[in-house]
Amino acid sequence: MSQKDFLLSLLQRVSGTNQLSLFEGFPRNGTHAANSIPFTFVDLFSGIGGFRLGFERAGGRCLASVEWDRYAQRTYKEWFGEVPLGDIRKIRPADLPDHDVMLAGFPCQPFSIAGVSKKKSLGRAHGFKDLTQGTLFYSLASIAEIKRPPILVLENVRNLLSHDKGRTWEVIQKTLQDLDYVVFHKIIDGADYVPQHRERVFIVCFDHHVFGDRPQFGFPKPPDRKPPKFQSLLEREPDSKYTLSNHLWDYLQEYARTHKEKGNGFGFGLADLEGQTRTLSARYYKDGSEILIPQSGKRNPRRLTPREAARLMGFDDSLPIVVSDTQAYRQFGNAVIPLVAEAVAHEVVKTIAWQVSRSGNGCLIKTAKEK
Ligand SMILES: C[S@@+](CC[C@H](N)C(=O)[O-])C[C@H]1O[C@@H](n2cnc3c(N)ncnc32)[C@H](O)[C@@H]1O
Secondary structure: OOHHHHHHHHHHHHHOOOOOOOOOOOOOOOOOOOOOOOEEEEEEOOOOOHHHHHHHHOOEEEEEEEOOOHHHHHHHHHHHOOOOEOOHHHOOHHHOOOOOEEEEOOOOOOOOEOOHHHHHHOOOOOOHHHEOOOOHHHHHHHHHHHHOOOEEEEEEEHHHHOHHHHHHHHHHHHHHHHOOEEEEEEEEEHHHOOOEOOEEEEEEEEEHHHHOOOOOOOOOOOOOOOOOOHHHHOOOOOOHHHEOOHHHHHHHHHHHHHHHHOOOOOOOOEOOOOOOEOOOOOOHHHHOOOOEEOOOOOOOOEEOOHHHHHHHOOOOOOOOOOOOHHHHHHHHHHOOOHHHHHHHHHHHHHHHHHHHHHHOOOOHHHHHHHO
């Protein structure tokens, strides 16, 4: 069989692996899907590695991770056996290893864009150079500019697209295009994978010098199977410390009442045990009000336990929780749902296979550098 035929058959096999098995056979460190094309990646703003788990599952091998929060580093060390590098702004891009895919769930930090409107009024194009140095997106873009990974996969909150009347997204997209990437983006709701409404924008970029102007790429279709019911994720006998005190429960009800009267705000969210929850946020540790669990009898509702928060994000029970409750809620509330990352990764792999088969060149990085 010629190399091209082999790769085409590989592509067909990869195309057939769309079916996701929810929570079963969940990605664990070092286990790779059998029918995948090997590729390498770096995990920037790694948090606890939700992105990494999904991309490993699709056949990727992580070469470096970057995360400065020491509690997230602790979890990452426990799960992956390595401590991520610290502040991304202090990392010299050239010190990172060459990689095929850059993953970055960059923080939804308010963007400071230097003088875009002034330059716009002067009729000048804006982009990379308009980003204030020190902006985390600037760090990410600088790494892309110097390392030239053939593929970037970025993730952020849905509001990134509407922030500052769309100007932030305009600059980000323009920046990536100025760096010669073809940009795809889509809002994906995690509710297709786990019982949680969680909309995130995924931005997938292909180096136009490697993949051409029209890379063959599409975002994943929702899996056929429905996610498990929220109820099925709950612990049988959660500690009573997760039940709201009368004081907090009274406060939340009063808060909801006054805000309803004023016609704004949603107040607390009592979860539908048969359905899906609201979005788990990084501030869940404060009062847990966005996802409260009704309890039988006269008991006040309770908040999620950290293990339930992990499950709501699709993290497997075999992954130990090694930080305090507060840090655990923050980490899970910040994370990428690994099942969503995995679904995106399988589509990225198809594009790699498409590129490899049409170019007959098995090494994406080399191709990028030869341009
Ligand atoms: C939205 S979270 C990413 C979560 C991650 N993708 C996951 O699946 O767990 C953003 C992360 O960026 C980290 N971060 C923020 N500023 C940073 C910096 N200057 N250097 C490195 N990491 C940073 C935060 O600590 C946070 O964990």
